[in-house]
Amino acid sequence: MNEFESLGLNESLVKAVTEMGFENPSAIQSKAIPVLLSGTTDFVGLAQTGTGKTAAFGLPLLQLIDASKKYPQALIICPTRELCLQICNDIRDFKKHLPHIVAEPVYGGASIVMQIRALKKGAHIVVATPGRLIDMIERKAIDLEKVKYVVLDEADEMLNMGFRDDIDFVLKNTVQRESIWLFSATMPPEVRNISKNFMSSPKEVTVGKKNTGNANISHQYFIAPANARYETLRRLVDFNPDIYGIVFTRTKADAQEITERLSKEGYDVEAIHGDLTQQQRDKVMQRFRSKNLQILIATDVAARGIDVDGITHVINYELPDDMEVYTHRSGRTARAGKSGICISICNSRESYKIKQLERMVNAQFARLDIPSGKDVCRKQFFHFMDKLMSADISSGSYETYTADLSKKFEDVSKEDVLKRIAALEFDHFLKYYENADDLNVKIDRDRRTPMNNSRDRNDKKNYGRDGGYSKLFINVGSKDGFFKGNFMQFILDESNLNKEVLGRIDLREMNTWVEVDKSAASKMIKSLDGKTHNGRAIRMNEADGGNYNRSDKTKRKRISVHERNK
Ligand code: ADP
Ligand code: MG
Numbered sequence: 001m002n003e004f005e006s007l008g009l010n011e012s013l014v015k016a017v018t019e020m021g022f023e024n025p026s027a028i029q030s031k032a033i034p035v036l037l038s039g040t041t042d043f044v045g046l047a048q049t050g051t052g053k054t055a056a057f058g059l060p061l062l063q064l065i066d067a068s069k070k071y072p073q074a075l076i077i078c079p080t081r082e083l084c085l086q087i088c089n090d091i092r093d094f095k096k097h098l099p100h101i102v103a104e105p106v107y108g109g110a111s112i113v114m115q116i117r118a119l120k121k122g123a124h125i126v127v128a129t130p131g132r133l134i135d136m137i138e139r140k141a142i143d144l145e146k147v148k149y150v151v152l153d154e155a156d157e158m159l160n161m162g163f164r165d166d167i168d169f170v171l172k173n174t175v176q177r178e179s180i181w182l183f184s185a186t187m188p189p190e191v192r193n194i195s196k197n198f199m200s201s202p203k204e205v206t207v208g209k210k211n212t213g214n215a216n217i218s219h220q221y222f223i224a225p226a227n228a229r230y231e232t233l234r235r236l237v238d239f240n241p242d243i244y245g246i247v248f249t250r251t252k253a254d255a256q257e258i259t260e261r262l263s264k265e266g267y268d269v270e271a272i273h274g275d276l277t278q279q280q281r282d283k284v285m286q287r288f289r290s291k292n293l294q295i296l297i298a299t300d301v302a303a304r305g306i307d308v309d310g311i312t313h314v315i316n317y318e319l320p321d322d323m324e325v326y327t328h329r330s331g332r333t334a335r336a337g338k339s340g341i342c343i344s345i346c347n348s349r350e351s352y353k354i355k356q357l358e359r360m361v362n363a364q365f366a367r368l369d370i371p372s373g374k375d376v377c378r379k380q381f382f383h384f385m386d387k388l389m390s391a392d393i394s395s396g397s398y399e400t401y402t403a404d405l406s407k408k409f410e411d412v413s414k415e416d417v418l419k420r421i422a423a424l425e426f427d428h429f430l431k432y433y434e435n436a437d438d439l440n441v442k443i444d445r446d447r448r449t450p451m452n453n454s455r456d457r458n459d460k461k462n463y464g465r466d467g468g469y470s471k472l473f474i475n476v477g478s479k480d481g482f483f484k485g486n487f488m489q490f491i492l493d494e495s496n497l498n499k500e501v502l503g504r505i506d507l508r509e510m511n512t513w514v515e516v517d518k519s520a521a522s523k524m525i526k527s528l529d530g531k532t533h534n535g536r537a538i539r540m541n542e543a544d545g546g547n548y549n550r551s552d553k554t555k556r557k558r559i560s561v562h563e564r565n566k
Pocket of ligand 1: 048335
């Protein structure tokens with residue numbers, strides 16, 4: 001008996017997954033599917049990315065749907081539109097032999113009218129991002145009345161992104177709900193709260209160790225001077241000629257800039273970030289998925305949850321501020337049992353972050369030297385020669401030319417021919433790297449401070465964002481009717497900044513502390529300080545006048561107390 005069948009799945013579903021190449025259920029699938037098939041048990045599934053969670057909920061959901069009733073019976077909520085489309089596509093694959101079940105995606109950035117029209121035709125399963133879903137509910141365009149199953153996928157991410165109130169709203173408005181199925185890579189207190197507030201004695205299943213990374217990922221980091229970040233990236237890409245990877249940046253501006261520079265220099269790259277239209281993003285993803293694009297430059301929000309097979313490298317152009325984000329980024333590689341590399345480009349002051357990451361993913365990070373120009377050339381050269389040797393010459397009619405060729409090259413040695421080929425291919429490359437700098441920052445490993453590197457020291461002045469976030473204080477909070485989502489909207493609208501400048505938001509009853517990218521902090525203060533909101537004068541200022549280091553919990557506490565007593 002097929003193992004999927006013995007979990008209780010019906011023939012059509014077993015057939016579909018078999019055709020998809022799934023031989024055996026993954027651990028989370030084996031544990032979740034039998035429980036979920038009951039339909040009435042609340043469920044919490046904790047498993048790292050790439051463990052097959054989509055099928056773990058998608059398959060039992062399809063089996064529970066009554067195709068003859070043409071209204072939404074299941075709602076899957078996930079953080080981003082990319083993920084929404086991906087889940088919907090997966091579900092459509094799973095239901096290949098259940099043609100009467102309809103699954104529709106609902107997400108922002110595309111025509112709501114079309115989506116409403118699609119739903120009206122009678123969708124059984126709706127896969128939605130929170131924002132658009134609320135919009136649909138408010139327009140009464142979706143009927144949640146008879147929804148029996150609500151799935152929260154990547155619950156930790158959704159809460160990180162400030163969707164808590166939206167999720168609460170949806171859960172409160174699915175009155176005939178029979179169960180909630182929550183999936184998450186981690187279990188922060190906010191996720192725990194959802195289970196406390198909305199679930200009744202949920203069955204909780206953990207696969208692998210909580211909070212640990214995927215053992216198939218090897219973690220590496222390079223310490224580079226901040227103004228040589230780009231150069232380091234370029235070198236790493238050149239050093240890995242077969243790379244098929246995603247480079248993560250913290251801001252849209254970085255994603256854009258790196259993409260422009262790399263393309264100008266002839267690399268096969270495109271950016272994906274929140275400023276692109278949905279169509280543009282789909283197009284980029286299409287190209288990347290089909291491997292017509294070697295490197296994708298992405299911001300976290302745009303790339304979250306993306307499942308593309310065979311990614312060899314994930315590169316952190318900068319370390320994320322939120323350590324959890326690292327797990328999500330690195331989880332884009334080493335999927336479905338394959339191995340992969342996650343590279344971080346750091347500065348010399350970030351060693352402590354590496355230590356934290358090592359603890360979090362429970363793996364050692366290898367510090368490697370940035371390849372020298374010579375290393376890169378050598379690597380490229382032999383890579384090319386390997387390609388030359390493995391070129392398929394069996395099918396062309398090359399034989400016709402052999403006689404003439406031998407004659408033409410009669411007086412030229414084999415080495416000479418190879419050199420000439422190499423020159424054609426590498427001339428520009430060799431020249432570029434001929435006098436390339438050594439990019440490695442010299443570190444006195446005992447004191448862990450940079451030595452003899454004026455470039456690095458100068459950078460600290462010039463490269464604001466490298467210092468991280470400024471922590472700003474603002475005298476509004478939940479009593480002013482704010483929750484995270486509308487607070488973010490408010491400060492961003494007022495200051496005309498985009499979401500990516502924001503770090504953590506600590507919203508209290510009376511006051512809020514918000515981390516803002518250092519380069520954007522003064523603009524935000526200028527735009528908000530002195531304004532009024534609902535008749536109250538807004539005061540916004542830097543909370544501690546200096547860098548705010550998120551990992552320093554005691555410092556944070558002290559600031560809050562100090563501010564509150566003011
Ligand atoms: P997660 O949501 O846990 O990050 P996904 O559901 O996106 O993971 O699955 C990751 C990858 O593994 C997908 O490409 C999926 O097709 C594949 N996969 C899932 N289950 C199986 C299985 N039982 N056998 C083989 N591949 C699987
Ligand atoms: Mg997933």
